[in-house]
Amino acid sequence: SFVLTQPPSVSVVPGQTARITCGGNSIGSKIVNWYQQKPGQAPLLVVHDDSDRPSGIPERFSGSNSGNTATLTISRVEAGDEADYYCQLWDSSGGHLYVFGPGTKVTVL
Amino acid sequence: QVQLVQSGADVQKPGASVKVSCQASGYTFTGFYLHWVRQAPGQGLEWMGWINPNSGRTKYEQKFQGRITMTRDMSINAVFMEVSRLTSEDTATYYCVRALQGFAPGALGHWGQGTRVTV
Numbered sequence: 001s002f003v004l005t006q007p008p009s010v011s012v013v014p015g016q017t018a019r020i021t022c023g024g025n026s027i028g029s030k031i032v033n034w035y036q037q038k039p040g041q042a043p044l045l046v047v048h049d050d051s052d053r054p055s056g057i058p059e060r061f062s063g064s065n066s067g068n069t070a071t072l073t074i075s076r077v078e079a080g081d082e083a084d085y086y087c088q089l090w091d092s093s094g095g096h097l098y099v100f101g102p103g104t105k106v107t108v109l
Numbered sequence: 110q111v112q113l114v115q116s117g118a119d120v121q122k123p124g125a126s127v128k129v130s131c132q133a134s135g136y137t138f139t140g141f142y143l144h145w146v147r148q149a150p151g152q153g154l155e156w157m158g159w160i161n162p163n164s165g166r167t168k169y170e171q172k173f174q175g176r177i178t179m180t181r182d183m184s185i186n187a188v189f190m191e192v193s194r195l196t197s198e199d200t201a202t203y204y205c206v207r208a209l210q211g212f213a214p215g216a217l218g219h220w221g222q223g224t225r226v227t228v
Contacts, residue, residue: 031215033216045209045218048209048218054209090214097156098214
């Protein structure tokens with residue numbers, strides 16, 4: 001089954017750029033989605049189909065996916081972006097159909 | 110707007126069953142998969158399965174097969190998930206989630222508020 005890896009934590013200064021990676025074997029051949037989860041809240045979809053944003057999500061959130069790494073980029077980081085971020089993909093070839101990464105805690109310093 | 114309202118918190122003993130409900134509104138109920146995702150305290154997200162509210166067909170994550178049952182009631186636009194033979198490892202928040210795009214196995218676009226189940 002497909003295994004996704006994420007760094008446990010990323011720290012960033014307000015106004016700078018945060019990059020959160022999601023690693024997996026040939027993940028570039030899959031479609032990756034990203035979710036933001038703030039403490040005590042349900043997750044929120046912030047990027048889907050590698051690089052599309054749902055309505056209402058700021059343009060500061062962008063995604064890319066190539067080779068063995070998918071990346072969520074948060075530009076001009078704000079204090080309100082502090083959250084856990086999870087990557088996720090659909091893998092029809094394995095026993096685990098919907099696979100989530102372990103999550104990355106983004107801390108805004 | 111899309112709304113998924115779930116049943117309240119529940120406490121069960123080991124070996125018992127729990128049934129969580131999810132009331133959908135703001136869109137065509139039969140037009141989108143509804144999924145269940147759970148999150149143990151302090152842990153990550155775990156997909157459990159989906160139900161097609163139109164046909165009632167289901168797809169379960171392998172590890173839950175034989176222990177979960179997803180159903181729907183089209184008359185009230187609701188889906189249900191029952192988990193049987195509960196253990197302490199089933200203590201988690203359970204989320205009802207609507208697919209972003211119809212019946213494509215893609216992004217999970219709209220999340221319920223979650224139901225905390227304690228075993």
